[in-house]
Every structure is written in C-alpha cells, then in structure tokens.
Amino acid sequence: MSMYNHIKFPHPDKNKNEEFIFEDQLFRNVKNRNETFEVLEFSKNDKGWTDELNEMSEKHIDFNHPIDDASRELCLEFLKIFDKSKDKVVLEVGCSNGRLINSITNKIDYKYIGSDAVKNKILSLSKKYYDIPFLIFDLLKNPFKKSICNALVMLNVLEHIENDNLALLEANKLLKENGILILEVPSGKFLYDGYDKKLLHYRRYQMNELVKKIENAGFEIEYKTHLGFLIFPVFAVVKLFNKIFKSKNIVTEQAKASSNILLKILLSIEKKFRKFYFPFGIRCYVCARKKL
Numbered sequence: 001m002s003m004y005n006h007i008k009f010p011h012p013d014k015n016k017n018e019e020f021i022f023e024d025q026l027f028r029n030v031k032n033r034n035e036t037f038e039v040l041e042f043s044k045n046d047k048g049w050t051d052e053l054n055e056m057s058e059k060h061i062d063f064n065h066p067i068d069d070a071s072r073e074l075c076l077e078f079l080k081i082f083d084k085s086k087d088k089v090v091l092e093v094g095c096s097n098g099r100l101i102n103s104i105t106n107k108i109d110y111k112y113i114g115s116d117a118v119k120n121k122i123l124s125l126s127k128k129y130y131d132i133p134f135l136i137f138d139l140l141k142n143p144f145k146k147s148i149c150n151a152l153v154m155l156n157v158l159e160h161i162e163n164d165n166l167a168l169l170e171a172n173k174l175l176k177e178n179g180i181l182i183l184e185v186p187s188g189k190f191l192y193d194g195y196d197k198k199l200l201h202y203r204r205y206q207m208n209e210l211v212k213k214i215e216n217a218g219f220e221i222e223y224k225t226h227l228g229f230l231i232f233p234v235f236a237v238v239k240l241f242n243k244i245f246k247s248k249n250i251v252t253e254q255a256k257a258s259s260n261i262l263l264k265i266l267l268s269i270e271k272k273f274r275k276f277y278f279p280f281g282i283r284c285y286v287c288a289r290k291k292l
Contacts, residue, residue: 003111004133007089010143012040022133039126042137045117048200066264067228067283070271071155072103074227075182078287079108082180082222085150091115091174093139094157098125101132113149142170150176155184156283159201168217175290181219185210187226187284191236193243207284219288225274226281230266235282 004022011018011029020027020040029035079090088110092100095114104112115135116122126134137143140163152171161167171181186196186204196204211221228235270278 042143090151091149191239223287226278228282229278
C-alpha cells in the first residue's frame with residue numbers, strides 16, 4: 001500500500017468531481033483506475049520566466065548556497081520541534097530544483113508533496129523522484145477544496161507572488177488544523193534592486209510587515225528571526241552599490257559573492273545563537289501555526 005493512499009487529490013479538470021490517489025508512482029483516478037497521470041497539472045504561471053533564468057537555474061542546480069543550506073537546516077528543525085501531527089504530510093510550495101526534498105525524505109519521517117507553478121521544473125523533478133507526488137499549480141488558484149497537509153513550506157516564494165496576502169490565505173486553507181507554515185523571504189525593503197527584478201521579486205520584506213501579513217491570514221507566530229545577521233552590513237553595501245550605480249552584471253556578481261568560505265563561517269557562528277532573535281539579516285524566517 002502506498003504511503004500516500006490516504007491523501008486525495010482533485011481532478012486536474014475542475015469540471016470533473018473525481019479524486020486521485022498516488023500509488024505505484026502514478027496518480028490514479030479512484031473511480032476510473034485506468035486514468036493516470038505522472039504529475040497533476042492544475043494551473044501554471046510562467047509569467048516573466050525567461051530562458052536566462054532557466055539557464056541560471058540549471059547552472060546552479062547542484063550549487064549549495066551557504067545561506068540556503070542554513071535555511072533548509074532550520075526548516076528541518078522547525079518540522080521536528082513544532083509539528084506534532086501523526087500524518088506528517090508536508091507540502092512544499094515552490095519546490096524549484098528540489099533541494100529540500102532529500103533533506104526531508106532522508107532525515108525525517110515525512111510524506112513529501114512537491115509543487116511549483118513552473119511546469120518544466122516539476123516535470124524534471126518527477127522523473128528524478130518518481131516515488132513522490134508532484135503538482136503543477138499556482139497558489140493563487142488553489143485547486144484543493146480541503147486541507148491536505150500538516151506542514152507547508154515556502155522558502156523564497158512569497159516575494160514572487162504579486163498578491164502575497166491572498167497567497168497566505170490560500171496557504172492557510174491547505175493546512176490542516178493546528179498545521180504549521182514555514183516561510184522565508186528576502187529581507188530589507190530598502191535594498192530592493194535590479195538583482196531582485198531579474199529574479200522576478202515583487203518586493204523585499206521588513207519583519208514587522210511580514211508578521212502582520214501572516215497574522216492577518218489566520219496564523220499565530222511560533223518563531224521568527226533573520227538569517228545572515230552577521231553578513232548583513234556587507235550585503236547591504238553591495239545591494240546599495242548596485243542600486244545606485246545600476247551594475248550590469250548584478251546577478252553574476254552577487255552569486256559569486258555568496259559562495260565564499262567566510263560566509264559559511266559566519267553562518268555557523270549564527271547557528272550557535274539561534275535561540276536569540278536577530279533583529280536584521282538578509283532573509284526573514286518565520287514559523288507560524290494555523291489558528292484554531
């Protein structure tokens with residue numbers, strides 16, 4: 001029996017009131033078992049997604065950015081600490097190149113569901129991780145009428161969504177009672193520059209603004225902090241320089257600057273003081289619980 005058998009997925013054709021389960025590496029129609037899909041496609045959103053971004057994404061598919069490593073590690077900690085559910089179903093919205101998948105499936109006992117609004121990314125992941133269910137859908141067009149997960153992870157996703165308030169409300173609907181939301185976004189509203197625009201970011205966030213949005217969507221904050229506290233001064237100078245002088249190769253320059261050994265050392269120091277709240281950094285990081 002498939003570990004996902006208890007999860008019901010809606011039909012990708014919204015006019016059909018039928019459900020699917022994921023078994024034998026396929027989505028199978030509960031009523032018509034001959035109808036199968038490798039992935040379920042509900043809606044996609046490739047708006048603004050360019051060949052340049054695709055190339056950059058593929059180029060860095062095996063590259064572990066030090067702060068992304070820290071982010072995934074913190075995500076696993078939150079799942080272990082804050083999720084007390086029995087089902088242990090986690091939905092990642094915006095799974096991109098799938099860097100979180102191995103961490104969750106190998107290190108903790110979770111049933112993982114991956115989703116993204118960019119179709120090519122999901123098709124690629126479904127071939128690599130054929131025993132995991134993958135969905136193509138735009139969070140703003142949430143196809144689920146019922147909640148499906150105990151934990152929902154959105155790492156560097158919300159800034160790509162124009163209507164972030166609606167996105168948080170839809171995230172709340174996807175979560176079961178007492179479920180947790182793990183969210184990471186770029187920090188420092190005043191640092192928004194050409195690099196953010198190239199990555200299709202609508203905004204960067206201030207923590208107080210982000211917390212208010214999350215609470216307004218029906219969540220209670222369990223934990224909040226910033227990642228990259230110790231490197232923020234240098235990061236801010238680079239961002240402001242790019243913003244003022246409009247550097248042409250900002251994507252390449254900032255990607256190169258992110259991979260040095262010093263960054264890894266500073267992040268490892270931060271880790272030792274994680275129980276304290278860092279008042280600023282390059283990423284806002286929040287764990288929130290769905291209100292009863």
